[in-house]
Amino acid sequence: MQGKIAIEEHFTLEESLNENVQFVGQSVNWSDVQRRLLDIGDLRLAEMDRHGIELAILSFMPGVQEMLDAQEAATAARQANDALAEGISRHPDRFAGFATLPMQDAEAAIIELSRCVKELGFKGAIVNGYTQRQVADFAIYYDVPEYRPFWAAMQGLDVPLYLHPRTAIQARAQAYEGHPWLISAAWGFAVETSVHALRLIGSGLFDEFPGQQVILGHLGERIPYDMWRLDHRLGKSPRGYPLEKPMSEYLRANFHLTTSGNFSDNALRCAIGEMGAERIMFSVDYPLEDTVDAASWFDGTEMAEEDRIRIGRANAIQLFKLDLN
Numbered sequence: 001m002q003g004k005i006a007i008e009e010h011f012t013l014e015e016s017l018n019e020n021v022q023f024v025g026q027s028v029n030w031s032d033v034q035r036r037l038l039d040i041g042d043l044r045l046a047e048m049d050r051h052g053i054e055l056a057i058l059s060f061m062p063g064v065q066e067m068l069d070a071q072e073a074a075t076a077a078r079q080a081n082d083a084l085a086e087g088i089s090r091h092p093d094r095f096a097g098f099a100t101l102p103m104q105d106a107e108a109a110i111i112e113l114s115r116c117v118k119e120l121g122f123k124g125a126i127v128n129g130y131t132q133r134q135v136a137d138f139a140i141y142y143d144v145p146e147y148r149p150f151w152a153a154m155q156g157l158d159v160p161l162y163l164h165p166r167t168a169i170q171a172r173a174q175a176y177e178g179h180p181w182l183i184s185a186a187w188g189f190a191v192e193t194s195v196h197a198l199r200l201i202g203s204g205l206f207d208e209f210p211g212q213q214v215i216l217g218h219l220g221e222r223i224p225y226d227m228w229r230l231d232h233r234l235g236k237s238p239r240g241y242p243l244e245k246p247m248s249e250y251l252r253a254n255f256h257l258t259t260s261g262n263f264s265d266n267a268l269r270c271a272i273g274e275m276g277a278e279r280i281m282f283s284v285d286y287p288l289e290d291t292v293d294a295a296s297w298f299d300g301t302e303m304a305e306e307d308r309i310r311i312g313r314a315n316a317i318q319l320f321k322l323d324l325n
């Protein structure tokens with residue numbers, strides 16, 4: 001399919017390069033990934049051209065959520081966003097951007113979000129999971145009350161938030177001890193991110209901000225497979241689940257999924273079945289994944305052609321209000 005739009009596509013800056021090892025691991029060609037992460041130009045465009053990707057929405061990896069100092073995070077976020085805006089300005093018809101936000105301080109995050117959307121023309125924001133602040137071994141999730149003004153600003157600007165994975169903090173990683181392969185992209189990322197997403201719902205966030213949209217990668221971080229069971233068990237035994245509507249209603253009204261790094265026919269069928277084709281968007285997770293794997297799978301996987309156009313392009317145009325047909 002020509003004209004695809006890809007949503008979870010990463011870049012980095014020289015000074016943050018080595019922090020990306022946590023996402024890549026040691027088994028892949030790290031020097032090639034480094035080269036690709038640093039490029040917002042020819043290398044990336046050639047890959048997009050080869051595989052029918054018209055537009056990529058880029059985001060900074062590894063984000064700034066690990067920085068313990070709020071001021072340092074605000075400076076780094078601003079620097080990453082300015083670099084991205086500069087890269088986009090050289091190819092405005094091929095690249096768009098998500099804002100990196102210093103969530104250590106909700107007020108600073110609102111200011112940077114607003115600057116990125118209003119002045120730099122970014123299409124939304126991305127956070128690399130929970131944030132840390134001052135204390136390394138403590139995770140702050142965005143369902144807690146201090147972030148309500150942030151969500152009000154998001155809804156006010158009418159932009160979605162991409163909730164990107166990261167590994168669990170040390171204090172919550174006991175289940176992975178002795179099995180380092182479990183903690184990151186193969187399994188732990190999905191556990192960490194799906195719990196965060198369900199916390200957002202359970203906090204009543206979407207009753208307060210019913211128009212707010214959140215994007216999950218990797219075909220929903222395992223959530224579609226368990227949507228029926230979530231509703232079933234919370235219906236039988238709420239155990240403190242405070243909402244009147246079932247989880248699945250919020251998932252289908254406030255969440256979008258992307259195909260980043262999950263190129264499985266069966267997982268896609270499940271995601272379409274539970275969420276609907278209008279809530280799924282094509283992505284690669286470049287350069288941590290290979291564009292050829294994502295695109296050749298997507299172009300060939302069995303589905304109605306109208307769904308392929310929706311998932312490959314039309315849903316993104318609608319969600320991000322892109323000036324494309």
Ligand code: ZN
Pocket residue numbers: 008010164217260285288
């Ligand atoms: Zn990613």
